[in-house]
Amino acid sequence: MAGFQGKSVLVLGGSRGIGAAIVRRFAAEGAAVTFTYASSREVAERLAAETGATAVVTDSADRDAVIARVRESGPLDVLVVNAGVGAFGDPLEQDPDAVDRLIRINVNAPYHAAVEAARRMPEGGRIIVIGSVNGDRIPFPGLSAYAMSKSALQGMARGLARDFGPRGITVNVVQPGPIDTDLNPADGPMKDIQHAVMAIKRHGRPEDVAGMVAWLAGPEASFVTGAMHTIDGGFGA
Template sequence: MSSGLEGKRALVTGGSRSIGAAVALRLASDGADVVLTCREDVGRAGEVATRIREMGRRAVVVRADSADPAAVVAAVDRAAEEFGRLDILVNNAGTFRVGPLEELALDDFEQTVAVNVRAPFVASQAAVRHMAAGGRIINIGSNMAERAVFPGFALYSMSKTALIGLTKALGRELGPRAITVNLVHPGPTDTDANPADGPAAKEIGALTALGHYADPGDVAAAVAFLAGPEARYLTGATVNVDGGFTI
């Protein structure tokens, strides 16, 4: 199956599991070759790559810690080297550090900003050197940037809110080069870190208008749309895939 991304080359950071894996697989099913990064779980990333190859697409796994800016740049350059160019960048890798304000350590702050803010900036900066007109940058944020309903989310929400400004500013700056930049805010999603059958899932799901968690594929579908030709006039936008959490 393919749909609009034939011949495109994509890089998905944090592509070994959950939303990142779903995005990598969806882009491949729509026709793209995919490089995916992982920090530690090379085995799971390899499984995703195998499934992509079974679709007839090329897949490469790059081990890279998104907290290390040099590793982020190297991963982007490796993707462009492997495929000859880069058409799509999905800044998905993230870290989730929450807790009472007075208990958060400076290291929590530094790591959160490094992974959730600096890495998307550095990856985007590196990627545009390899992108031609029609390029796509898609950032993965969080519904917590718009509605922090639980205590302890100050640091995480701050980091994801920064992506709104980054997305808008890059959308303006890269528009003349026909490169679009958009942001996806997932809401409660069935992932390893936040399973739909977890102890607080019923209460969290009830905060959405639809009353339940998303599947990672729901988020991946929005990313695939933004990566495709039908989204060519959409830039600087935020797409909430949150079941109505923020309405």
């Protein structure tokens, strides 16, 4: 596979889980991939050695650091914003600082990264943000802050698609349901309650999401923009 030969790809949050599968996919298809991480240095360096990608530390909670990282990455053909965190629980009990940090990572960083990338992105460029089916559906309590952040990405993608469409740049959101990662392990405490509302009663794999991202980044998707792409085993059906 060499579908992304000669393409420059930046993945924000690529060291583990869904982000790591996206890094592997683009690297396997010949792209020059840079990915960021926040704290998993050893894991990130192992992934870089395995794939030939470049690992760089950049905290997505730090707006200026995110903007600088995108700027330093030069003209990008593809920006994928995957870094995201959860802050789950009773909103009456939640630490407001944790909620604000979640908003910085899950909302502010994708917006500023997308805008900065678009400054130098060539015609045909792709901006892909990892949202969540919780942007559409919240079947349990305790998800408000997280769901709010993922819904915000929908408005962002619709708006930026209008702003950058005339330059041939597409902006899309991929919305996974339960995917087996450190954030949501397939054998974790939430598995039964999640599987109960799904049509396909199991977690998906990070590679499933990477496949959708690769399609959106490829030539077949040049007419797809401002749209949400749900991959959730029917969680939101």
